[in-house]
Amino acid sequence: MCRSNRLFDLLQTLRDGHLHTAQTLAEATGVSVRTLYRDMETLVASGVPVIGTRGTGYRLPPTVTLPPLTLTPAELEALNLGLAIASEVADPDLKSAALSLTDKLDAVLPETAVAEADAWKFTKNPFANTARGFAQMPTLRAAIKARQKLRITYTSKDGAVTSRTIRPLHMEYMSRVWTLTAWCEWRSAHRAFRLDLINTAEALPELFTDEAGKTLADYRP
Amino acid sequence: MCRSNRLFDLLQTLRDGHLHTAQTLAEATGVSVRTLYRDMETLVASGVPVIGTRGTGYRLPPTVTLPPLTLTPAELEALNLGLAIASEVADPDLKSAALSLTDKLDAVLPETAVAEADAWKFTKNPFANTARGFAQMPTLRAAIKARQKLRITYTSKDGAVTSRTIRPLHMEYMSRVWTLTAWCEWRSAHRAFRLDLINTAEALPELFTDEAGKTLADYRP
DNA sequence: ACCCAACTGACAGGTTTATGTCAGTATCAT
DNA sequence: ATGATACTGACATAAACCTGTCAGTTGGGT
Known part of the structure; x- marks a missing residue:
C-alpha cells in the first residue's frame, strides 16, 4: 500500500x-x-x-477541518468583524475560542506569501490530491440531499477498479481529503470513499430511506 | 531547485x-x-x-486564499456566531459579504443526510435564528459537561410551545443548524432539538447518570 | 525507581517520483 | 486559414523519497 x-x-x-x-x-x-x-x-x-x-x-481530538477557501476582501472584513464581536461575548469559553480563531486567521492572512509557502509543505508530501474529485462534488451533494442512490466506479487501495451502488450519507473534508461516507450495497456495509478515487458518479432514479443499521448514525469507523 | x-x-x-x-x-x-x-x-x-x-x-486572477484550517468545535461555534451577528448588525455591503461567506462555509462544512426540507424552510432568515440559538449555547454546553438536567421551553414544528425536562447528551452543527440531542423525560424518548427553537434553557440542580436506553449510544435517529 | 511508549538519528537498499525528449492534438486571436 | 500557445501521452533515465534495522533518549504514569 x-x-x-x-x-x-x-x-x-x-x-x-x-x-x-x-x-x-x-x-x-x-x-x-x-x-x-x-x-x-x-x-x-x-x-x-x-x-x-x-x-x-x-x-485525535475532535476537530473540523476547513478546505482552502477563496474569499473576497469584503468577506474577509465581515469575518474579522464577526470574530471581533464574538470575542466580546461574556461566555469565557466562546470568547477564548473566538480569540484563538482570530489568532489563527491573523497567522494565515496578512502575509500571503507565508501562507502559500506553508501550503506547499504538505504538497511536497504527496498526501493530498485534494482537488481531484471536485468534479463529482455537486452530484454527490445533490444526491445526499435528495436521498438518491448513486452508481460509482471507484479505485480501491489495491488499485482495482470496482463499480457499486451506494447510499450517500455524508460528505466531509477530513484532514486534507474529501471523504464520502455511504452505505455500500455491494458490500452490505458502511464505507468511506475518497473523492479523489471516485472515477465516475451517476445519480440513479432510485431513492432510499433510513433503514436500521444503514444510517449515518450506525457508522462506526 | x-x-x-x-x-x-x-x-x-x-x-x-x-x-x-x-x-x-x-x-x-x-x-x-x-x-x-x-x-x-x-x-x-x-x-x-x-x-x-x-x-x-x-x-492568475487576484483572490485571497485561506489555507486549510483545523478548527476546534468551540472555534467553529465562535465563527458561526460572529458571522450571524455580523450579518445582522453591519451595513448592507458587509451584510451581503457575511451572507456569502456563510454560504461558502455551509458548502464546506460536514453535511448530514439528516437535513430535511424542513431545515431549509426556516432558513429564509437563517442567521437571526442561528444567532438566537447561540445565546443558549454556554448553558447547554456546560450542562452536557456537568451531566445536569435542563428545563427548556421549545417551539416545535407545529408552532406549539412546550416546556420539558431533558438530559442533554450531545450538541452538533448539522447542515446549517445546531442541534441538541437529549433524552426527553416528558416524552420518554430521545429527541433532537434545534437550538434556534429553544426559547429558554435553565439548568436544574438535578444531575443524571447513564441509564440503559437513555444514553447517546442508544440514540437512533 | 520502574515500566511503558513516544521519540530521534544514522544508514543502506529498494521503490516511487520527477524530468526531458519526442510526437501529436486542441483552441484562441487575428 | 494561420500562427501561436496551451495541452496530452509514452517512455527511459535520473533524482528523490521511503523503509527497515538498530541503537539510543525522553517523559509520563504507577
Missing part, C-alpha cells in the same frame, strides 16, 4: 477519538514502528492535530 | 496578474516546457485558480 493511502487509513482509525499505541497502529497498517513515527510526523506537519503522549499513545 | 520551491516561485511570478507564456515560465524556472505544464497541473490540482488560455498564456 502506498504511503498516502496509509496516512488516510491512519486518520480513519484515529477518528474514533480513542487511544492508540504506535505498536498497534504499525501492525494495523503493516509497517514498522519506526515508519509509523515518521507517518505521525507527516500528519502533524500536514496540520492534523494528533497528540502523542509518551507512555500512553496517540489521540 | 526542488519542486515545491519551484511551484512557490511560479506562484510568485504569476501573482502580478499579467500574462505569462509557458515558454517564459519554463525558462525562468530553469525547466523544460513539458515539466512546466506538469507544474501547472499540480497548481490547479492544489486549488490555485490559475487560468491557461490556448494561444495566449497563463493568468
Whole structure:
C-alpha cells in the first residue's frame, strides 16, 4: 500500500477519538514502528492535530477541518468583524475560542506569501490530491440531499477498479481529503470513499430511506 | 531547485496578474516546457485558480486564499456566531459579504443526510435564528459537561410551545443548524432539538447518570 | 525507581517520483 | 486559414523519497 493511502487509513482509525499505541497502529497498517513515527510526523506537519503522549499513545481530538477557501476582501472584513464581536461575548469559553480563531486567521492572512509557502509543505508530501474529485462534488451533494442512490466506479487501495451502488450519507473534508461516507450495497456495509478515487458518479432514479443499521448514525469507523 | 520551491516561485511570478507564456515560465524556472505544464497541473490540482488560455498564456486572477484550517468545535461555534451577528448588525455591503461567506462555509462544512426540507424552510432568515440559538449555547454546553438536567421551553414544528425536562447528551452543527440531542423525560424518548427553537434553557440542580436506553449510544435517529 | 511508549538519528537498499525528449492534438486571436 | 500557445501521452533515465534495522533518549504514569 502506498504511503498516502496509509496516512488516510491512519486518520480513519484515529477518528474514533480513542487511544492508540504506535505498536498497534504499525501492525494495523503493516509497517514498522519506526515508519509509523515518521507517518505521525507527516500528519502533524500536514496540520492534523494528533497528540502523542509518551507512555500512553496517540489521540485525535475532535476537530473540523476547513478546505482552502477563496474569499473576497469584503468577506474577509465581515469575518474579522464577526470574530471581533464574538470575542466580546461574556461566555469565557466562546470568547477564548473566538480569540484563538482570530489568532489563527491573523497567522494565515496578512502575509500571503507565508501562507502559500506553508501550503506547499504538505504538497511536497504527496498526501493530498485534494482537488481531484471536485468534479463529482455537486452530484454527490445533490444526491445526499435528495436521498438518491448513486452508481460509482471507484479505485480501491489495491488499485482495482470496482463499480457499486451506494447510499450517500455524508460528505466531509477530513484532514486534507474529501471523504464520502455511504452505505455500500455491494458490500452490505458502511464505507468511506475518497473523492479523489471516485472515477465516475451517476445519480440513479432510485431513492432510499433510513433503514436500521444503514444510517449515518450506525457508522462506526 | 526542488519542486515545491519551484511551484512557490511560479506562484510568485504569476501573482502580478499579467500574462505569462509557458515558454517564459519554463525558462525562468530553469525547466523544460513539458515539466512546466506538469507544474501547472499540480497548481490547479492544489486549488490555485490559475487560468491557461490556448494561444495566449497563463493568468492568475487576484483572490485571497485561506489555507486549510483545523478548527476546534468551540472555534467553529465562535465563527458561526460572529458571522450571524455580523450579518445582522453591519451595513448592507458587509451584510451581503457575511451572507456569502456563510454560504461558502455551509458548502464546506460536514453535511448530514439528516437535513430535511424542513431545515431549509426556516432558513429564509437563517442567521437571526442561528444567532438566537447561540445565546443558549454556554448553558447547554456546560450542562452536557456537568451531566445536569435542563428545563427548556421549545417551539416545535407545529408552532406549539412546550416546556420539558431533558438530559442533554450531545450538541452538533448539522447542515446549517445546531442541534441538541437529549433524552426527553416528558416524552420518554430521545429527541433532537434545534437550538434556534429553544426559547429558554435553565439548568436544574438535578444531575443524571447513564441509564440503559437513555444514553447517546442508544440514540437512533 | 520502574515500566511503558513516544521519540530521534544514522544508514543502506529498494521503490516511487520527477524530468526531458519526442510526437501529436486542441483552441484562441487575428 | 494561420500562427501561436496551451495541452496530452509514452517512455527511459535520473533524482528523490521511503523503509527497515538498530541503537539510543525522553517523559509520563504507577
